[in-house]
Amino acid sequence: MASTRRERIRAATITEIKKIARQHMAEKGAAALSLRAIAREMGMTSPALYRYFANRDALGTALIVDAYNALADALEAAREACTQDDHAGRLAAIAHAYRDWALASPQEYALIFGTPIPAYEAPPDVTSPAAARGMMVFLGVLDAAQQSGKADLSDVHAAFSPALQGQVQPWIDKLNFSGDPALFYLALSNWGMIHGLVSLEIFGHLDPNMAKETSGALFRTEVETLAKRLKLK
Amino acid sequence: MASTRRERIRAATITEIKKIARQHMAEKGAAALSLRAIAREMGMTSPALYRYFANRDALGTALIVDAYNALADALEAAREACTQDDHAGRLAAIAHAYRDWALASPQEYALIFGTPIPAYEAPPDVTSPAAARGMMVFLGVLDAAQQSGKADLSDVHAAFSPALQGQVQPWIDKLNFSGDPALFYLALSNWGMIHGLVSLEIFGHLDPNMAKETSGALFRTEVETLAKRLKLK
DNA sequence: TCGTATTGTTATCAGTGATAACTAACATTA
DNA sequence: TAATGTTAGTTATCACTGATAACAATACGA
Numbered sequence: 001m002a003s004t005r006r007e008r009i010r011a012a013t014i015t016e017i018k019k020i021a022r023q024h025m026a027e028k029g030a031a032a033l034s035l036r037a038i039a040r041e042m043g044m045t046s047p048a049l050y051r052y053f054a055n056r057d058a059l060g061t062a063l064i065v066d067a068y069n070a071l072a073d074a075l076e077a078a079r080e081a082c083t084q085d086d087h088a089g090r091l092a093a094i095a096h097a098y099r100d101w102a103l104a105s106p107q108e109y110a111l112i113f114g115t116p117i118p119a120y121e122a123p124p125d126v127t128s129p130a131a132a133r134g135m136m137v138f139l140g141v142l143d144a145a146q147q148s149g150k151a152d153l154s155d156v157h158a159a160f161s162p163a164l165q166g167q168v169q170p171w172i173d174k175l176n177f178s179g180d181p182a183l184f185y186l187a188l189s190n191w192g193m194i195h196g197l198v199s200l201e202i203f204g205h206l207d208p209n210m211a212k213e214t215s216g217a218l219f220r221t222e223v224e225t226l227a228k229r230l231k232l233k
Numbered sequence: 234m235a236s237t238r239r240e241r242i243r244a245a246t247i248t249e250i251k252k253i254a255r256q257h258m259a260e261k262g263a264a265a266l267s268l269r270a271i272a273r274e275m276g277m278t279s280p281a282l283y284r285y286f287a288n289r290d291a292l293g294t295a296l297i298v299d300a301y302n303a304l305a306d307a308l309e310a311a312r313e314a315c316t317q318d319d320h321a322g323r324l325a326a327i328a329h330a331y332r333d334w335a336l337a338s339p340q341e342y343a344l345i346f347g348t349p350i351p352a353y354e355a356p357p358d359v360t361s362p363a364a365a366r367g368m369m370v371f372l373g374v375l376d377a378a379q380q381s382g383k384a385d386l387s388d389v390h391a392a393f394s395p396a397l398q399g400q401v402q403p404w405i406d407k408l409n410f411s412g413d414p415a416l417f418y419l420a421l422s423n424w425g426m427i428h429g430l431v432s433l434e435i436f437g438h439l440d441p442n443m444a445k446e447t448s449g450a451l452f453r454t455e456v457e458t459l460a461k462r463l464k465l466k
Numbered sequence: 467t468c469g470t471a472t473t474g475t476t477a478t479c480a481g482t483g484a485t486a487a488c489t490a491a492c493a494t495t496a
Numbered sequence: 497t498a499a500t501g502t503t504a505g506t507t508a509t510c511a512c513t514g515a516t517a518a519c520a521a522t523a524c525g526a
């Protein structure tokens with residue numbers, strides 16, 4: 001808010017660096033991103049960039065956090081596009097938003113879910129909050145469906161043993177989720193399936209000649225099956 | 234075979250290069266693999282390596298193909314460890330073999346399913362045959378289960394519309410699968426789910442502090458649910 | 467207006483992939 | 497056996513990269 005002129009310029013520079021980094025990433029692939037190339041395009045010398053990011057990995061981390069948030073934004077927007085009591089619609093919407101975002105931003109998707117940057121894992125303490133947002137969108141929709149009594153969770157409850165619940169509880173606590181623990185398991189299961197199909201598609205493990213409509217139809221069918229199993233109304 | 238002395242030495246050198254490459258990968262991460270470092274460790278100069286691999290990507294491709302085959306070997310071995318008519322056992326075995334292999338060889342797993350090498354996609358014509366092997370293991374088990382009449386595919390058939398089948402048919406043909414097309418869809422769906430969970434776990438998207446037994450229990454529960462849905466006997 | 471923090475520069479280091487030009491060893495054939 | 501061509505290695509070099517140190521210019525607040 002009460003930002004000085006300097007702070008504003010600095011923020012703008014950081015934004016520009018990340019913007020050009022994303023452009024380069026989109027053109028030449030996620031791992032080919034080079035501080036020198038970015039500096040060149042900005043009309044600066046490369047050491048100047050080190051005033052803004054401690055090193056290349058720090059820039060990578062920032063891009064990863066941004067990507068997490070962009071994905072979460074997309075999921076939340078898709079959820080809001082359906083009425084609050086249309087649980088099946090919301091679940092389908094966020095599932096397709098997940099895939100659509102990945103297709104539209106494959107490099108950013110790879111940044112998060114692939115391992116494009118050499119020998120480097122983003123520090124969890126920085127990325128976790130942004131990463132948790134996505135998971136929470138799934139959880140929230142399922143939670144709402146259950147609370148309105150419009151979901152059949154008998155199968156889920158049967159599978160989610162007390163022993164398993166005990167093991168997962170710490171994670172649930174960490175995310176501050178106070179609903180039915182079985183929902184947590186269900187969200188993870190759904191997310192896993194959705195992520196698995198999208199990941200196979202984005203990273204080219206389906207037929208390379210397959211049309212986007214075909215993989216889209218496969219995905220849609222799976223999502224419908226998902227909702228059917230919960231008997232979502 | 235009828236290999237000359239030279240050919241044998243050459244093959245041994247290639248094996249040694251890949252072996253050291255894998256070691257470096259395991260130690261310092263998949264993308265940090267450097268031709269110069271490999272040459273150094275072999276007591277050679279780096280240009281010599283170009284007699285064996287056209288460039289770094291070519292070495293990467295070779296490692297990827299090897300990884301695909303290692304994974305397929307693991308899946309096939311797991312399948313063979315169960316009797317031929319124990320379909321539920323075989324399905325569970327290959328699912329857990331998938332996860333176990335990924336946990337034991339995370340860098341190789343990343344090589345295949347992540348995108349660790351800068352701006353480079355492995356050429357499909359080289360990798361596809363090896364990649365298809367894994368998919369075929371899933372398909373084979375499901376096919377056997379169906380043929381013996383020990384699987385309930387009513388839900389699958391209901392979901393797998395004729396339109397969808399028409400779209401997927403080219404892929405089915407390419408893999409020379411002559412069984413029920415719905416099984417193809419089912420195999421993909423199962424593989425997607427299994428891959429999704431493993432991928433989330435390997436790439437650190439579950440709780441970073443989560444114990445391996447916990448993620449293992451989650452995975453086991455999901456696999457059991459999978460078999461239950463098919464009413465596999 | 468002066469002093470200081472910030473932002474940029476040049477120069478330099480170490481390491482990388484890659485290629486050209488050359489040499490030594492090997493294998494095949496006359 | 498001697499000549500010849502192939503193969504596997506070398507040194508030298510180029511164009512990059514990330515990163516740091518030392519220094520200069522700018523902008524800001526007292």
